[in-house]
Amino acid sequence: MQLNGGQLGPISRAWRLLATLLGIMTLLAAQFMHANDLFPLGALDQFATGTDPDGEVTAACLQGQRGQETLDIPFGRDSVGVRRAEFENQLPAVQADPALLRPLAEAYDEAHPDLPPLDALTACEHVTHLRHGAPSGTEVVTLVRWERQG
Structure with a gap:
């Protein structure tokens, strides 16, 4: 594939944009579902809070x-x-x-x-x-x- 002046063609830009959007959607879905099954994209909420010293x-x-x-x-x-x-x-x-x-x-x-x-x-x-x-x-x-x- 020949690049014109360092520019990506429309197909290259489209699949990169699609891959980026898919990654972001997966990350957001894992966060909202609290699904650790999608590790490392899951919530990882076990690290989100401290422990009460009298808890x-x-x-x-x-x-x-x-x-x-x-x-x-x-x-x-x-x-x-x-x-x-x-x-x-x-x-x-x-x-x-x-x-x-x-x-x-x-x-x-x-x-x-x-x-x-x-x-x-x-x-x-x-x-x-x-x-x-x-x-x-x-x-x-x-x-x-x-x-x-x-």
């Missing part, structure tokens, strides 16, 4: 039940197949439908074929209470539970 810090957790034994289930590809941030992003949907914990339990069981399957999986939060910015106590709060049927 709480919460982190999602999973606990499995096998017979009378309760286990802390780690997040990750080699455990339940999702990272904690991904899970926290979907937590409202999980709370609305505890059956969404089933694929996580199945992924854990597949990753540990030498162990009996989980009887139940609980979504929970580790809550660390702060006093003057320092930890002053922790608790585990149960959010929702899925139990294997039959």
